[in-house]
Amino acid sequence: MKNHILKFFGRFTLKLSVIFILIFVSCSKEKDSNETTENLANIDSDDIVISLEGALQISDFVWKGLNQYYYWQEQVSDLNDRKALNASEYAKYINNNPEPEEFFESLKHENDRFSYITADYVALQNQLQGIVASNGVEFGLSLMSDGQSVFGYVRYIHKNSDASDKNIERGDIFTAVDGQDLNVNNYQDLLYGDNLTYTLHMADISENTITSNGETVELTKVENFEKNSIQINKVLNISDKKIGYLMYTQFVNTFNNDLNDIFGNFKSEGISDLVLDLRYNAGGSLTACVYLASLITGQFTGEIFSQQIWNSKLMDYWNNNNPESLKDLFVDQMADGTILNSLNLNKIYILTTGRSASASELLINGLASHIDIIQIGDTTYGKNVGSITVYDYIDNDGTKNPDHTYAMQPIVLKIANSAGFADYDSGLDATVELKEDISNMGVLGEISEPLLSSAINQITGSGKKDTKAVMPIENIIDNIREKHLQTIIIDNRKPFIK
Template structure:
């Protein structure tokens, strides 16, 4: 790997990396606004796609002296008709709607907030008149901005797990700016499309975000949330979708409404849910929606006339410790913990739970990770230390990188030991002692929504203690990578002020101390402990009669008649990877890496 600069890898969700800012790849030619030579964006909407850096056009023929300057610096048009606009020292996101050959409206929700007119595009330049209702009006000339492309390509070329298997990431394309590189980016003016073009065919996880603050908030479990947690599933012979409520977050809007675990909905705002509309209806920018509820009747899903209005609270932070309790049966003291995300900032709370388990001298533990999509490696390691305690300093997990990084880290394995493996620990990051149970056996409840860091716990503990898995196969995410790779412009980790893009690419396989990492199809319970959740019998979480908990308790107590387990009538299958789950299925760490001289 040849670089003329220092690059940092900064592990944040999985890993944070950096690259230095090279010279932007832009077209030097400027196009002035010419109303007689207007591009037809109705016939060719692809002309406007991409990110455009803007300069105010001061020519008298284009601006009235009374116009208020929008101070716009960048506008970005995406293929899904979304736009981002930086103006008046703020950044907004919305949808655009082409209305004729040279004009489009800018919308936020259903409200038109402005328009772009007199659009003319010539190669890598654009000119137009921007007007934001009741705020400003100004003509601009812009150049297509390819720095984001450069950032994407350099990061993937250095760190991507499958770099050697993607021809367009070959070192032969270097240097950036070469004829091969220019040919590569010409077909993809939009950064998102360029990123997707570079992904390996087996890569289901790498992603790009135009706003890294969204990623940083997700690490902490912060988002716009109404408190309703649900799983979406396809049903019937068409593209219909149902949602089933899994649990309600404490202190949320949903906690105040007449809705509970096991309730089913098939519509939103009067529209039947399907594969084409569920993202916009449930995960769009709207803070309010109304669920149209349904129920099973004679083996059919039918609307029941009940409608539930819900409102999302912005920057809502959920506590991943959903339930913790002690169940006593005979001489057994059984700790039960439902933990729903390895989120930043909750390890002290988790340690307090294990302090309570310690003082009550539990002799069995049931760890419920059925809805835990992943999170921080650090929290997963801390949890493993709380369950055990007798393996401090031993290898919990290993990182298996691409050939470039493997060679680099192995060149000095002592200095880069933290890049190659993560060990059991007996202390939290703040130095507090971990409250360890020193168990030699643990029951872990899993489902198809147990992913990434949850699977790391199962796989990492298995070489050391008896891990008894209960429920359904896990998701099968055996790879990790950065939640946020930033475009740093110097060795002080200064983020590029010209854009807010970050990428999350898979950079390593996650293996246990015995080098096992081949669980892309999920980790499976033994046959007698396999059970899928049932739409007709979801039960109450934390209650001994809840089917998956009951199955674990029966195995512990060895009284098969204690809790009756019914075969699922409507098993929760055909689950959809919705945007919220995709965001959570992470394997991350906040640990800094030392600077790497990529020679």
């Protein structure tokens, strides 16, 4: 890596924390006296000296972070390393791009569907750890046949939330909020605005038509509500089979010990098969993903689960300094020494929908080169790339810039399995195709629920036909709030640029 690249960064720090890949990066503002002298020498006497402090420091931070880590850096001409060779020209360039959001968008590659910038990294950190303002209702949104009207459907309700003791449950439909019919222009403000309390106007389905039923449900979001990513776990005794069932909604490290305990119970119960429900899991921590893969298996300790593919200059760095760090290996214990209660399975049944993304897809793809995967449901989302959270540090001790709370989450890498396969940007197709039915959502964890019922049919070989969807959930609105959860978080990386 050339020196002129490195001189703009006192030090970058990465913390490996899923496919959301989340990496914490520092863009240091420190410059030694030699560098300052060198830069001033490049400014002609008739040049106007532009300070990159004040408001411009955010745009400066945006360019430097993307230049160093962006997966498509080499394919975006304005991110070329040469852009920063002349200090005065670089300062003029930043001065011409004072709006951080607009500048960030202008630097994105045309194939980039996921990178974003936020003005509030605290809210982002909490969201990625499952700590948000929530009323407990997890819902999806779809378009009506007119292409403008929107309706919502309840996926599940969090325990101990405001909604948990209200008259609302999985499968319920709503078409309006606070008296306003939902449409493509207002749903973001009505459902994801700053208002903590709102009222849903409910609807029924009759003869495949959604109509208002006059009922309402008032809901209030609780600040800093911690969502439990382990929604359901149980053992089903069916015929001569003991089937473990786990509904897991986000890869979060705070639940790793709970997950290990559940697998300990599965192990003591002697389950013969495992159904892993990832239908609404948008991603999370790579560490949690590796632990879960290792809990499912156990016979591949030390072998490659996944491999990271960065932009070429970072690949050169890793390969020259620490090539083993590009490999994520199966493990038999957690970082604190806790032994994993691995099941040593050679086959697993995984339930998916179009909401299964990022780390969920990584788990499926990573396991697929080692054991048999029976995927039941719908094609997954198709996020085969990882994003990172980039903070603006002002020193090498991890002190965040006190002048702003901006952070970036750019795409920085792909993750392949041990066979090198990483090309699933159109999603991972189901082995058994079965869409969720808006008119028959079923009760999660019950053997009559359509997707779980299909998995049981596969396990027992009963020969029963799956219940096909009468009103399959389609025309799903790709909500930007959900996209922010489609992540891989990478923790505990040592600094690799000094």
